[in-house]
Amino acid sequence: MADPAAGGAASVVRRRNQSGALSVLCRVRPVPVRVGAPVAGCLLLGLIVGLGMYAMLRAGAAVLAMMLFAHGGADVTFSMAPAGTVVLVAGGERGFPGVEVTSTGLVPSQTVRVALPSARGLRFVEEGVPSRYQLTVYEPAGRASFYYAEPDPNARPYGLLFRNVDFGLDGQGRVAMWVAVEALPEAPAGDTSLVYDIGGQRSASGVVSVTRP
Incomplete structure (x- = not known):
């Protein structure tokens, strides 16, 4: 004999076996749980917001890494040293004081600034055709690249500014770079040097020794 519980999720069934003993069985029916529209909407909104925040964090991390690299942060992969x-x-031929750049990894394009020493009677000299202030980047394999200074009022303390200079270094390697200078007729005798700034790192050039005629 069955006696289902009215309106419930379970029913009770009473049965007698062959010996006449009464046994009671309880049958449980699964009750479906429905998620209402407001709850489903909140879950979907939370998923969308979470994915958006993840994408923003990844983009922000990439931008921060690029800024650190460009400004000489933790990812700097090159060093500088005076060259020769x-x-x-004084009043004579030009010379080419420069620096050596040594890399331990990929070096992206850099901004290079070059400054003359104060009150030493030196000046930059234009080169090439047409005549312009020029930065030469020379690789040991014999290939030379040339970059030309841009007029920039902010570069005045440094003298010359060169943008997007590619050293061609994608691993361990070394290049040299230089600009042309000359000593004015009134330049005092003695040793001095230029200052090179590459991506925020600075180094003196090789020694510039001025003599009097």
Whole structure:
């Protein structure tokens, strides 16, 4: 004999076995749980917001890494050192004081600034055709690249500014770079140097030794 519980999720069934003993069975019916529209909407909105925040965090991390690299942060992969000695005669021929750049990894394009020493009677010299202030980047394999200074009022403390200079370094390697200078007729005798700034790192050039005629 069955006696279902009215309106419930379970029913009770009473049965007698062959010996006449009464056994009671309880049958449980699953009750479906429905998620209302407001709850489903909140879940969907939370998923969309979460994905958006994740994308923003990844984009922000990429921008921060680029800024640190460009401004000499933790990811700097090159160093600078003075290169050689240049002897200039006051009022005489030009020379090419420069620096060496050594890399331990990929070096992206950089902004290079070059400053003259104060009150030492040196000046930059234009090169090429048409005549312009020029930065030469020389690789050990013999390939040279040339970059030209841009007029920029902010570069005045440095003298010359060159943008998007590509060293061609994608691993361990070394290049040299230089600009042309000359000593004015009134330049005092003695040793001095230029200052190179590459992506925020600075180094003196090789020694510039000025002599009097």
